[in-house]
Structure formats: C-alpha cells, structure tokens
Amino acid sequence: MKNRCTLIQASSRSNGDTGIFSNKLRQHFDVNFVDLNALQIGQYDYEEKNRDDDFIPTISNIINISDTIILLTPIYWYTMSGLLKTFLDRFTDLLKNEISTGRKLRGMNLGYMSVSNDENLSYDFEMPVRMSAEYLGMKYLGHEHFSVNGGWVSELSIEKLKKYMDKLTI
Ligand SMILES: Cc1cc2nc3c(=O)[nH]c(=O)nc-3n(C[C@H](O)[C@H](O)[C@H](O)COP(=O)(O)O)c2cc1C
Secondary structure (H helix, E strand, C coil), X not given: CCCEEEEEEXXXXXXXXXHHHHHHHHHHCCCEEEEHHHCCCCCCCCCCCCCCCCHHHHHHHHHHHEXXXXXXXXXXXXXXXHHXXXXXXXXXXXXXXXXXXXXXXXXXXXXXXXXXXXXXXXXXXXXXXXXXXXXXXXEEEEEEEEXXXXXXXXXXXXXXXXXXXXXXXX
C-alpha cells in the first residue's frame, strides 16, 4: 500500500550530525529510510552511462511505496550536500528515460529538512527544492532547519520536528 513516508538522508557520513538527527526522527516516526551515502549513485550523465547504478531501483521503490518524500541534508557551503544535488540531478533520467516512473511523482508530497550546528538559517536555502517540487508537480511541504551540536539535537529543534511532522499524516 502506498501510504508511507520515505526519509532520504544525504550526508557524506552515515552517523554524523545528520545521522543523529535522522535517528531521533526515526525513534518517534515510522518512516522508510534511505541513506544515499550507502548507495552507488553517479553524477548525471547525458549518455546515461550510469543507467545500471543504484538510482533507478532506489527511486522506483521509493515512488512505489511512498506518498511523501522528505529530503534531509546537512548544510555544506551554504547549500545542500553534493550527494543530494547529484540525486536531484538524476531526476532528469526520470523525465527523459523512465517517463512512467517520473509521472508518478506528480501529486506526491515533498518535504525538505536541513541540519547544521546552528539553529537558524538567514537566507533562502530552500529555493532549489521548492522550485523543483513545483516543476515536478509535487506538493511542497516546506523547509525546516535543525541544529545538532556535540552529538545532541537541540530542544528547539525537537519542537520544530514535532510541529513539522504534525503536518504529515503518518
Ligand atoms: C563540506 C562542508 C561544508 C560545510 N559548510 C557549512 C556552511 O556553509 N554553513 C554551515 O553553517 N555549516 C557548514 N558545515 C558544517 C556542517 O553543516 C555541520 O557540521 C553539519 O552538522 C554536518 O553534518 P554531517 O555530520 O551529517 O556531515 C560544513 C561542513 C562540511 C563538511
């Protein structure tokens, strides 16, 4: 049945700050979990030399079992991690070659979460994902930023997480 939420973690280390945050989220909410750091997903290639890597099986499974996708990235150089950018670039394969799978994104929910050592972001971090959701016909659930410092998710971030997840029916 297609009613699950999939959390896609896009940190360059599986058990770093973003991993600490995703563990907290998964303690309280029942989500399907995908760690991009554990997969082989190559950069977008115009000649589709990556067609046999992990991207298509991973995204196809996510689309088949989920109605909501949450992207979770650390802040690297003021923006999303390279892992997440590569993953999003590969959505181009869905629009060009795997059209029936790509069409299923339309109407799905897309959430966006980020992690750094600070509590707040003071600039328009979310724009690329917000506009990509619009382009893909996905319902954008908004962005929230969370702080992990010294191995702990801040109290304020735990409150923000509860509020964010309240918007979802999982
Ligand atoms: C390559 C790299 C770039 C970073 N750039 C930023 C940045 O632009 N702004 C910021 O606040 N923190 C930045 N940081 C700090 C990370 O956002 C922060 O330590 C985060 O919690 C790391 O999560 P991780 O352990 O999952 O990688 C950067 C860290 C790395 C490794």
